[in-house]
Amino acid sequence: MNWVFFAVGSAFFAGLTAILGKLGVEGMNSNLATFIRTIVILLVTTGIISVRNEWRLPQHIAAKPFTFLVLSGIATGLSWLCYYRALQLAPASWVAPIDKLSVVIAIILGVFILGEPLSLKLVVGSILILSGVLVLAL
Secondary structure: OHHHHHHHHHHHHHHHHHHHHHHHOOOOOHHHHHHHHHHHHHHHHHHHHHHOOOOOOOOOOOHHHHHHHHHHHHHHHHHHHHHHHHHHHOOHHHHHHHHOHHHHHHHHHHHHOOOOOOOHHHHHHHHHHHHHHHHHHO
């Protein structure tokens, strides 16, 4: 159940990100705001890796995982750029729910790309999330 702690932490900090991000992009270019956020994340992650002494790379880094990490980084960057621009243009209470469509997208991609099993619970949950986003967005 250790993963639940981190998942809840992720949700909490993602919610906090919307509010702090909205306050942070006031009067600033959203791309510059994303850059500043990225530098802060780099510094915090560097600190954590240093404190935990985790600087050791595997002796052999396979090309496939490395490629997917790079692509994931690109997707994250594009997501953040879009998110901050949306926060600059609309209230956080509108942007954040639409951003959570990422849950439904991740479920769909998990099923089709990763071959994860599709269950009734996933379908119902996805429909409920989609319904909630539609209610909040319209």
